[in-house]
Amino acid sequence: MKNGALLIPVVLGWLAVWWMLPREKGRSRILGALMALGALLALQVTFLPPVGNVVRDSLFYLFSGTAILSGGLMITDRNPVFAALWFALSTLAVCGLFLLNSAPFLSAATIIVYAGAIVVTFLFVIMLAQQSGASNYDHHAVQPVMASVMSFVLLGALLFALQEWGGIDGKAADEVKAGQFVAQDAKVRANIFSQPPSSNKNEIGSMRVLGRSLFSDYLYFVELAGTVLLIATIGAIAIAPRRSQGTL
Amino acid sequence: MFEQVFQWILKWLPEAVHPYVMPMLVIAIVLQVNLGVCSYLILLERKLSAWMQDRHGPNRVGPMGLFQPVADMLKLLLKEDVIPGHVNKFLFVLAPGISVFTTFLAFAVVPFGPVPDGLTPGDGKFPFIIAPGIDLGIVFIFAIGSLAVYGIILGGWASNNKYSALGCLRASAQVVSYEIPLGMSVVGLAMLNSTMSIEKILLNQANQGLIGWNIWYQPLACIIFFIAAMAEAQRLPFDLAECEQELIGGWHTEYSAMKWGLFFLAEYTHVITISFLTSILFFGGWHFPLIAEADSAYAGATAVKVFVLLSKVFAVIIVIQMLRWTIPRFRFDQLMSLAWMGLIPLATINVVLVMFVKQFELNTLWLFPLSIATFVIAGLMATQSSRPFARRGPAAVEPAAHGGHAHAH
Numbered sequence: 001m002k003n004g005a006l007l008i009p010v011v012l013g014w015l016a017v018w019w020m021l022p023r024e025k026g027r028s029r030i031l032g033a034l035m036a037l038g039a040l041l042a043l044q045v046t047f048l049p050p051v052g053n054v055v056r057d058s059l060f061y062l063f064s065g066t067a068i069l070s071g072g073l074m075i076t077d078r079n080p081v082f083a084a085l086w087f088a089l090s091t092l093a094v095c096g097l098f099l100l101n102s103a104p105f106l107s108a109a110t111i112i113v114y115a116g117a118i119v120v121t122f123l124f125v126i127m128l129a130q131q132s133g134a135s136n137y138d139h140h141a142v143q144p145v146m147a148s149v150m151s152f153v154l155l156g157a158l159l160f161a162l163q164e165w166g167g168i169d170g171k172a173a174d175e176v177k178a179g180q181f182v183a184q185d186a187k188v189r190a191n192i193f194s195q196p197p198s199s200n201k202n203e204i205g206s207m208r209v210l211g212r213s214l215f216s217d218y219l220y221f222v223e224l225a226g227t228v229l230l231i232a233t234i235g236a237i238a239i240a241p242r243r244s245q246g247t248l
Numbered sequence: 249m250f251e252q253v254f255q256w257i258l259k260w261l262p263e264a265v266h267p268y269v270m271p272m273l274v275i276a277i278v279l280q281v282n283l284g285v286c287s288y289l290i291l292l293e294r295k296l297s298a299w300m301q302d303r304h305g306p307n308r309v310g311p312m313g314l315f316q317p318v319a320d321m322l323k324l325l326l327k328e329d330v331i332p333g334h335v336n337k338f339l340f341v342l343a344p345g346i347s348v349f350t351t352f353l354a355f356a357v358v359p360f361g362p363v364p365d366g367l368t369p370g371d372g373k374f375p376f377i378i379a380p381g382i383d384l385g386i387v388f389i390f391a392i393g394s395l396a397v398y399g400i401i402l403g404g405w406a407s408n409n410k411y412s413a414l415g416c417l418r419a420s421a422q423v424v425s426y427e428i429p430l431g432m433s434v435v436g437l438a439m440l441n442s443t444m445s446i447e448k449i450l451l452n453q454a455n456q457g458l459i460g461w462n463i464w465y466q467p468l469a470c471i472i473f474f475i476a477a478m479a480e481a482q483r484l485p486f487d488l489a490e491c492e493q494e495l496i497g498g499w500h501t502e503y504s505a506m507k508w509g510l511f512f513l514a515e516y517t518h519v520i521t522i523s524f525l526t527s528i529l530f531f532g533g534w535h536f537p538l539i540a541e542a543d544s545a546y547a548g549a550t551a552v553k554v555f556v557l558l559s560k561v562f563a564v565i566i567v568i569q570m571l572r573w574t575i576p577r578f579r580f581d582q583l584m585s586l587a588w589m590g591l592i593p594l595a596t597i598n599v600v601l602v603m604f605v606k607q608f609e610l611n612t613l614w615l616f617p618l619s620i621a622t623f624v625i626a627g628l629m630a631t632q633s634s635r636p637f638a639r640r641g642p643a644a645v646e647p648a649a650h651g652g653h654a655h656a657h
Binding site for chain 2: 081085088092104105107108109111112115116117120121123124127128
């Protein structure tokens with residue numbers, strides 16, 4: 001099997017996360033950390049990026065290491081407040097990676113939406129709900145096996161796709177231009193909803209091109225997403241107040 | 249002069265570090281100046297407060313109390329640094345650090361003088377900005393500003409104190425709400441100038457002269473931006489999170505010595521950033537008719553431009569400090585309705601007005617009367633209609649009171 005080597009990091013990673021998931025009796029953290037380290041080491045055999053500029057590389061490893069570490073700590077921490085904070089840190093690290101890849105707008109928007117609003121709301125709710133400390137329910141994970149297996153199956157699929165794609169090097173120019181991980185077949189390409197945007201690929205990442213593409217190539221989807229959000233807002237307003245309690 | 253000295257210094261350093269020398273120098277200068285300015289702004293605020301309340305203010309340390317900041321700083325540094333029992337120590341110590349870090353980071357894209365064209369790393373031109381050439385400076389500032397709330401939330405939560413917890417809950421609701429009008433108020437600006445870069449917005453204004461200042465096109469946005477930014481900085485009249493009469497100190501109740509000082513350093517840095525942004529985005533930055541035009545090239549023009557910009561910033565800071573004793577603190581429901589029922593609809597209308605003018609290619613000066621008219625109409629609607637929040641309280645209890653009354657008869 002060509003991609004068999006992928007199984008090692010995925011299984012090791014799954015074991016590490018499953019081992020470290022919060023439960024009544026704490027388990028050896030060192031063992032979990034060793035397994036996670038083993039998974040990362042097994043992964044770097046296939047996915048280590050080429051060495052380039054020293055500053056860029058060290059920033060890359062700083063951001064990606066922080067993202068992976070805080071992502072793991074987010075699901076294994078027993079304290080929900082800390083879990084939310086690890087989530088925020090993980091988001092920030094990913095935003096750093098976006099910046100490194102010349103996508104400043106994506107980075108700033110992700111910080112504003114995730115770290116600045118969503119995680120703050122999480123913290124808000126956690127603090128309001130648990131003023132007397134974490135409740136018993138937070139001390140063990142619900143369905144640890146199912147959750148971790150599912151997420152690592154997804155991760156395995158993602159890694160498989162990445163490996164199949166194999167990076168920009170050695171790709172046909174039009175394939176790279178289309179920005180596709182896996183080559184599409186003609187039937188998929190004929191569907192109007194999967195047409196690649198017409199804008200110039202060289203300028204991708206700049207806000208002007210992004211906006212132009214959003215409001216010309218993807219106008220229909222933007223309007224659709226806006227409508228869904230509007231409906232959700234109206235629904236929330238309709239559900240939230242209770243007439244009987246005098247809150248409307 | 250500066251360039252020669254800089255090149256001379258560069259000769260002594262290895263080639264690999266050359267691109268990093270100038271940014272480091274600018275960062276060091278900005279940090280040091282900022283620390284000094286913050287401590288003297290506190291003195292200024294105390295003197296202004298004293299003047300507005302017909303007192304003397306601090307006048308014992310040095311001539312006219314001018315050494316008071318030094319004494320304050322020594323006190324903050326030497327005071328016992330208490331970490332109360334039963335607090336989450338890690339987050340308790342982390343919180344002031346986050347506050348200072350985020351406010352300083354936001355300053356990275358704010359130009360504090362005329363940014364020269366065609367900067368390359370190591371050419372020895374003083375850039376007057378920490379990170380030149382950032383295409384979306386405004387968005388960057390909002391992104392970093394949205395992280396500032398973590399300092400307050402974590403400080404309040406880790407303190408394990410009811411007052412702190414209430415303060416941090418208020419703060420998070422307030423900051424998350426006011427981010428929306430803050431962001432929307434500059435959308436019109438970005439559309440008019442077709443850029444999000446703070447440097448380019450400044451240059452656009454300077455190139456057009458006095459009539460190019462954005463205040464003539466976006467007066468309403470300026471007011472909304474200023475109010476929302478004050479709320480983001482938790483300054484009076486928006487300091488509900490640290491409301492002394494109700495919450496002792498709010499989120500910083502349990503903090504003492506330099507950790508408390510760091511929170512206030514962050515607040516003052518935030519005030520400075522707001523003032524820079526207001527004067528750059530709306531009042532032309534370093535541009536001033538006759539003495540600091542875009543093409544003025546006399547000797548010392550750069551110094552004059554820096555002086556003009558700093559004077560504008562100083563004027564805005566004075567306005568912010570005088571507002572402290574002019575407008576009383578809002579009630580929480582007033583605060584929320586101001587954001588959601590006042591500023592956000594007004595900011596949306598402002599954006600629509602800009603779109604209208606751009607779409608039908610009207611003269612952009614039309615925006616001035618249109619904005620003023622919107623503001624006046626909104627003001628009339630707010631004052632002349634029945635006030636929903638004032639009415640709601642009594643209305644809920646009225647039926648019961650009436651019922652009792654009827655029974656008695």
